Amino acid sequence: TKGRGRNDRAWFSNSSENLYISLVLRLSSIQSVINVNFAAPLAVAMTVESAGGVDTARVKWPNDVWVGNRKLAGVLLNTVAMPGISGGTFGVNLGIGVNINQDMSKVKGLGNNEATSIYMENGKRVINREAFLADMCKNLEALILLERGKLMTIYKKYDLLLGNEIIVMPNKKEDVASYYKAKAVEYSQEGYLIVEPLTGGDRKTLSSEEVSIRPEQKKKE
Numbered sequence: 001t002k003g004r005g006r007n008d009r010a011w012f013s014n015s016s017e018n019l020y021i022s023l024v025l026r027l028s029s030i031q032s033v034i035n036v037n038f039a040a041p042l043a044v045a046m047t048v049e050s051a052g053g054v055d056t057a058r059v060k061w062p063n064d065v066w067v068g069n070r071k072l073a074g075v076l077l078n079t080v081a082m083p084g085i086s087g088g089t090f091g092v093n094l095g096i097g098v099n100i101n102q103d104m105s106k107v108k109g110l111g112n113n114e115a116t117s118i119y120m121e122n123g124k125r126v127i128n129r130e131a132f133l134a135d136m137c138k139n140l141e142a143l144i145l146l147e148r149g150k151l152m153t154i155y156k157k158y159d160l161l162l163g164n165e166i167i168v169m170p171n172k173k174e175d176v177a178s179y180y181k182a183k184a185v186e187y188s189q190e191g192y193l194i195v196e197p198l199t200g201g202d203r204k205t206l207s208s209e210e211v212s213i214r215p216e217q218k219k220k221e
Contacts (some may be wrong), residue, residue, distance in 0.1 A: 019097070019129050020096070021131060023095075028089055029090070031148070044098060051132045052127055056068060072115070092171075110123070161213060164184055165181060166213045167179055167211055168210075
């Protein structure tokens, strides 16, 4: 199975071990779209914990789910305005990929510290992918419908960044000279990450910049 991730990155997976889905949503406001940005990776993390037996899943803004220092899942969201379409004014193509039953350590070209799966984290117990999908969709629907404040209260319990030192990569990853260290301090009402550069100066608002963090495992409150 071949697919496309954030910034058009390619990925490869065995066809019968993990979960890859695309959902098309019609939403009536940009606020609902922002909710999806937070709700989608959160729904994955919650389902990993309940269905997968892994209690350390965390959300890394803007679209990843990690366990420990390794990526377990990713979310890709594309939004287009749909004027005149009944049932919503915004169309959202939501792609979700979750490493479920694949041993990622055997993937050629992938470093040992880059990716993990539920199978690798729960003692190599195979998970029913259909049941996982059903639970994830239920969680996603419930989270999207929450008022923003309630959604963010839950999100921050799973959040990996806030309060931690991160590396911001404002340009391409190869442009190392543009990197800077900052502290992640808050999320804006628009869904952006607000950071304080460690060198001082005004806070910066990140909309889609890459950020890197390799922290000690953050416990939920």
